[in-house]
Amino acid sequence: MVNGPNLGRLGVREPDVYGRQDLATLRKDCVAWGQTLGLEVEVRQSDDEAEVIGWMHQAVDEKTPVVMNPAAFTHYSYGLADAAHMVTDAGLPLMEVHISNPSARDQFRRHSVISPVVTGTITGLGFFGYRLALEAVAHLIQQ
Incomplete structure (x- = not known):
């Protein structure tokens, strides 16, 4: 799972838009959701485009499927x-996730x-969008 810029500031940055939960909570939730789906999940975040x-x-x-929130x-x-x-x-499956709705x-x-x-x-x-993305990845790799 790959997260782009400013997602390390979850819980602090615009909580009315992104919620009050932080990156540590997202990490914990995604690892747990992955386990229920038989997926090993690693959650990464960087503000550095080259690193992402x-x-x-x-x-x-x-050959690893990806869930990505590219943020900005x-x-x-x-x-x-x-x-x-x-x-x-x-x-490989590549699911894009955004916590908010960019179109709105x-x-x-x-x-x-x-x-x-x-x-x-x-x-x-x-954060529920990440769970759905993991479910999509599990479905796609089983096909």
Whole structure:
């Protein structure tokens, strides 16, 4: 599970938009949800675009499905979009998650360079969206 910029500030940054739970809670929840689905889940977060791109390359090399919240990188990171495309080109599930609904927010958030290359997108459901994304990954790898 890969999370982009500012998600390390969950619980502090705009709690009315992102909720009051923090990244440690998200980590704990996602690991538990993964266990119930037979998935080993590692939750990563970085404000560094190059590091996030490197994690996508690692997923391709290790043949690991990905749940990704690209956060602000959603709107402008063509480098991350290219790396995401490599994940799906490798035949791996890549689920995009957003805690809020970007389409219901600022105009600039309504454009995504990531969504066109992912397997599926879940938005606006808070942390529950991550659970749904993990369920989608489990379903897709069982097929």
